[in-house]
Amino acid sequence: MNHPRVHHRLEADLEIERDVCVIGSGAGGAVIAAGLARKGLSVVLLEEGAYRTRSEFRMDEGEAYRTLYQDRGLRSTSDLAITILQGKAVGGSTVINWTTCFRVPDGVLAHWAREFGVRGWTPEALAPHFEAVEQRLSIAEWPEALANANNRVLLDGCRRLGYSVGPLRRNVRRCANTGYCGMGCPVDAKQAMHLTYVPDAIESGAELFACVRAQRIEMAQGRARSVLGLAVDPESGRPTGRQIRVRARALVLSAGALNTPALLLRSGLDDGKVGRRTFLHPTVAMAAFFDHPIHGYYGAPQSIVSHHFADRGEGRMGFFLETPPVHPMLAATASPAFGASQFEVMSRLSHMQALIALAIDGFLPGDEGGRVTIDREGRMRFSYPIRKPLEEAFRAASVEMARIQLAAGAVEVRSLHLDPVIVRSERDLERLERAPYGAHRHSIFSAHQMGGCPMGEDDEVCVVDSELRHRRVENLYVVDGSVFPTSLGVNPSETIYALAHRAADFVALAIQ
Ligand SMILES: Cc1cc2nc3c(=O)[nH]c(=O)nc-3n(C[C@H](O)[C@H](O)[C@H](O)COP(=O)(O)OP(=O)(O)OC[C@H]3O[C@@H](n4cnc5c(N)ncnc54)[C@H](O)[C@@H]3O)c2cc1C
Numbered sequence: 001m002n003h004p005r006v007h008h009r010l011e012a013d014l015e016i017e018r019d020v021c022v023i024g025s026g027a028g029g030a031v032i033a034a035g036l037a038r039k040g041l042s043v044v045l046l047e048e049g050a051y052r053t054r055s056e057f058r059m060d061e062g063e064a065y066r067t068l069y070q071d072r073g074l075r076s077t078s079d080l081a082i083t084i085l086q087g088k089a090v091g092g093s094t095v096i097n098w099t100t101c102f103r104v105p106d107g108v109l110a111h112w113a114r115e116f117g118v119r120g121w122t123p124e125a126l127a128p129h130f131e132a133v134e135q136r137l138s139i140a141e142w143p144e145a146l147a148n149a150n151n152r153v154l155l156d157g158c159r160r161l162g163y164s165v166g167p168l169r170r171n172v173r174r175c176a177n178t179g180y181c182g183m184g185c186p187v188d189a190k191q192a193m194h195l196t197y198v199p200d201a202i203e204s205g206a207e208l209f210a211c212v213r214a215q216r217i218e219m220a221q222g223r224a225r226s227v228l229g230l231a232v233d234p235e236s237g238r239p240t241g242r243q244i245r246v247r248a249r250a251l252v253l254s255a256g257a258l259n260t261p262a263l264l265l266r267s268g269l270d271d272g273k274v275g276r277r278t279f280l281h282p283t284v285a286m287a288a289f290f291d292h293p294i295h296g297y298y299g300a301p302q303s304i305v306s307h308h309f310a311d312r313g314e315g316r317m318g319f320f321l322e323t324p325p326v327h328p329m330l331a332a333t334a335s336p337a338f339g340a341s342q343f344e345v346m347s348r349l350s351h352m353q354a355l356i357a358l359a360i361d362g363f364l365p366g367d368e369g370g371r372v373t374i375d376r377e378g379r380m381r382f383s384y385p386i387r388k389p390l391e392e393a394f395r396a397a398s399v400e401m402a403r404i405q406l407a408a409g410a411v412e413v414r415s416l417h418l419d420p421v422i423v424r425s426e427r428d429l430e431r432l433e434r435a436p437y438g439a440h441r442h443s444i445f446s447a448h449q450m451g452g453c454p455m456g457e458d459d460e461v462c463v464v465d466s467e468l469r470h471r472r473v474e475n476l477y478v479v480d481g482s483v484f485p486t487s488l489g490v491n492p493s494e495t496i497y498a499l500a501h502r503a504a505d506f507v508a509l510a511i512q
Pocket residue numbers: 023024025026027028029046047048049085086087088089090091092093094096097098099100101102182212213214215254255256257259260263302447448449479480481482491492493494496
């Protein structure tokens with residue numbers, strides 16, 4: 001975007017003063033920046049990633065992971081057991097997400113009210129905010145008839161087994177069904193933040209500094225006085241030596257789960273709660289091969305969902321089922337095979353189908369999720385122990401995914417274990433049941449990072465209050481996926497949009 005208020009590069013050190021500084025321009029940051037700017041406040045947005053647009057989205061995985069993802073697509077837990085996909089760009093993870101949109105389930109809001117004292121987050125209070133973002137982002141159901149063959153397996157398999165299943169909603173306009181949402185939409189169909197709320201914010205007077213990493217929040221007399229941002233090179237991510245200091249009446253942290261807690265910790269704002277209760281929707285996948293082509297790299301990546309196993313009864317972790325796109329690099333890195341066996345798997349890519357099961361973490365007693373810390377250089381570190389209930393969910397989910405794939409006509413199902421389990425009939429499911437589950441046994445992923453700065457009124461665990469204000473620092477807010485006290489059990493982006501839409505009212509009211 002070429003605009004005098006959009007700075008792609010910091011040419012000299014700078015000190016500025018504004019009403020509000022928003023850090024991060026993803027689902028949370030872009031929406032709240034637009035809301036605050038529209039209310040007439042002077043807003044500056046700092047974003048670590050570059051402002052890339054469709055001319056740079058070349059449907060090339062190698063380039064996209066390197067330029068649009070955190071840690072060049074190589075982010076993981078400290079023990080390397082869980083691969084973490086997360087965006088780094090103007091527009092945040094929305095630039096590379098798969099467009100699935102859900103409102104947070106009512107039962108999750110009720111759980112937060114009960115367990116964390118979250119006040120005022122009811123379906124009724126959120127409804128106008130959901131409606132507003134749904135309209136702005138063209139969120140609508142994607143017709144079942146347009147489901148690609150990859151998604152159709154989930155639909156057909158579930159229907160044959162009597163499992164609940166159906167189409168889902170996506171934030172697209174005039175989608176060309178390219179299937180390359182994860183590499184930045186090449187036709188601007190996805191209504192990601194760099195095309196919607198970021199330009200809205202700029203048009204309403206906000207200023208954007210891309211390629212600036214917020215390094216530290218500077219405090220004075222118990223208040224957040226300013227943010228120190230370091231300009232970074234868009235290719236290497238290394239500091240260029242230039243810096244910006246933004247003094248603001250209010251600071252809004254929207255750097256996403258993992259990075260927002262890390263920024264608080266780097267700034268010395270650690271009260272023992274920051275970074276705890278971080279959730280992932282830890283995800284396992286199952287590959288299946290059909291005797292006809294699937295071409296899982298084309299078509300809307302996700303258009304069918306099953307929540308049949310979301311509630312598995314007392315003491316058992318639920319999961320939901322979707323499909324991932326089956327692009328060559330994603331498939332190759334997801335598969336733990338190598339050498340001849342990897343060659344054999346990849347040579348059948350055109351006939352490969354994949355399902356994912358996303359575990360709904362954070363609801364069982366004792367499920368604290370993972371923890372963000374920082375190392376001596378201030379870099380983010382993340383650990384996520386895989387506890388017994390999650391292992392059990394992985395096992396149950398793997399068996400159910402294989403069952404669905406077989407029911408839809410798969411000739412072979414292959415687990416992503418280091419020593420893969422091959423399933424050709426229902427009889428083989430027993431071997432999948434007996435296989436080992438957990439860290440370093442099979443591939444595990446996350447594209448949904450949540451928590452780390454839970455909201456609510458329980459001072460023992462909550463970092464921000466129900467209006468997303470830091471519980472100790474009155475002019476500091478957190479507005480992104482890190483405020484969820486548990487995972488959502490649905491894809492999180494739409495709930496973050498709505499949360500940020502509402503939070504603009506809280507912040508504006510507090511400082512006007
Ligand atoms: C491959 C993939 C597919 C996905 N598919 C879906 C989907 O289909 N549906 C769905 O609902 N969700 C999906 N998600 C998840 C969804 O996009 C995220 O949950 C959501 O965007 C998170 O919003 P956020 O505001 O918390 O963070 P983000 O959108 O990640 O934005 C945070 C921004 O802050 C920036 N930042 C971080 N640290 C700093 C710093 N120190 N200084 C300045 N800037 C900083 C980051 O670069 C980033 O741009 C997907 C995610 C991925 C990675």
